[in-house]
Amino acid sequence: MGAHRVKILAFDCSTGKGGVAVIADGATLFAERFDCPRGRGGEFFLALDRAVRATGRPDRVAVGVGPGSYNGLRASIAAAEGLHLSMGAAMVGIASPRALPCGDDEYFALGDARGGVFWLSRIGGRQVRGEIELLPLAALLERLDAEPSLPRLAAAILPGVPGLQAVMPDPEILARLAESEPDAMRDIEPLYLKPAHITKARARA
Numbered sequence: 001m002g003a004h005r006v007k008i009l010a011f012d013c014s015t016g017k018g019g020v021a022v023i024a025d026g027a028t029l030f031a032e033r034f035d036c037p038r039g040r041g042g043e044f045f046l047a048l049d050r051a052v053r054a055t056g057r058p059d060r061v062a063v064g065v066g067p068g069s070y071n072g073l074r075a076s077i078a079a080a081e082g083l084h085l086s087m088g089a090a091m092v093g094i095a096s097p098r099a100l101p102c103g104d105d106e107y108f109a110l111g112d113a114r115g116g117v118f119w120l121s122r123i124g125g126r127q128v129r130g131e132i133e134l135l136p137l138a139a140l141l142e143r144l145d146a147e148p149s150l151p152r153l154a155a156a157i158l159p160g161v162p163g164l165q166a167v168m169p170d171p172e173i174l175a176r177l178a179e180s181e182p183d184a185m186r187d188i189e190p191l192y193l194k195p196a197h198i199t200k201a202r203a204r205a
Contacts, residue, residue, distance in 0.1 A: 009083070010059035010175035011049060012168075013044050013069025013076040014096040015111075015155035020047045022055040023179065025121060028172055040099035041075035049077060061089045062178030064096035064169050065134060066191035067119050068155070073190040080188060092178040093188035095128055097121045099169040099177065100153045107151040108144060112158055119193050122150075126177060131162045134193055137161075 005024040012019055013036050022030040029053045034043035052058070055067030063080040066073045077093070084091045106124040113119045118140045122129040135143065137160055144152060144161070156163045 006059045006179070007009035007055065007057075008060045008062055008175045008178050009089070010064075010171045010178060011044070011048065011076055011097055012064030012081070012099065012171055012174055013041065013072035014064050014066045015072070015168050016069075017155070017168045017186060018044050018072065018076075019168065019171035020044070020051045021175050022051050022058065023172060023175040024055075025103075026176075026179075031094055031172055033168075036069070036072055041072070044072075044075060045079070052083075056087045057087045058083065060182065061094060062092045062094055062100060062174050063188065064143055064174055065093040065188060066096050067113070067121075067193050070192070071188075072150075073192075077188055077190055087121070088181070091188055092182060093180075094174055094177050095121070095132075095191060096169045096174075097123055097153075098126050098128065099171070099173040100167050101170050101173065102151055102167070105151070107153050108147075109153050110140070110144075110158070110164075111154055112156070113193055115194070117194075118158065118161075120144075126173075131205075132191065132193060155177070 007024045009022050018036040019033045032047045034047045061080045061083045083089045109121045117134050152164050168179045
């Protein structure tokens with residue numbers, strides 16, 4: 001009998017467009033994208049069910065831990081914990097900006113953190129370089145303009161921020177990172193940079 005192939009199921013719901021993928025020995029067995037506006041998990045769980053039915057029990061589950069949608073991160077981490085408990089799959093949490101499709105070159109990843117601030121991360125060699133920062137718009141533009149040659153990647157176009165490329169975390173990249181870093185962030189915690197943004201109800205007249 002041949003050696004057992006380590007099967008990795010990976011998913012990310014940190015943005016408005018999520019993804020699920022399964023790889024084994026570098027080969028992609030399943031890949032699907034889905035909409036998850038404001039972190040709603042209906043399409044995610046349907047895609048996850050299709051992935052498991054198509055490829056069987058995973059050995060390892062990799063989940064994007066943000067920064068990003070509060071609801072999306074909660075749903076995806078809960079799903080990873082459920083697969084760990086029900087199927088015995090090991091869990092790996094990976095910062096979502098590391099899985100953006102930009103090769104292994106350095107780039108800036110950024111997003112709207114609400115309340116007039118933005119988060120900014122510098123990625124190089126698929127690693128987060130330094131801390132993920134929270135910055136107001138003026139400070140963000142100053143940081144970006146200091147290194148104009150680096151690509152600027154975001155899940156959505158941000159008003160006032162020029163030169164952005166709109167891309168989503170790639171679950172296949174996430175899976176390959178989990179393949180090479182099986183112990184990365186084993187105690188999975190979401191990367192919440194600030195308290196959840198809550199839209200207050202309008203006061204009654």
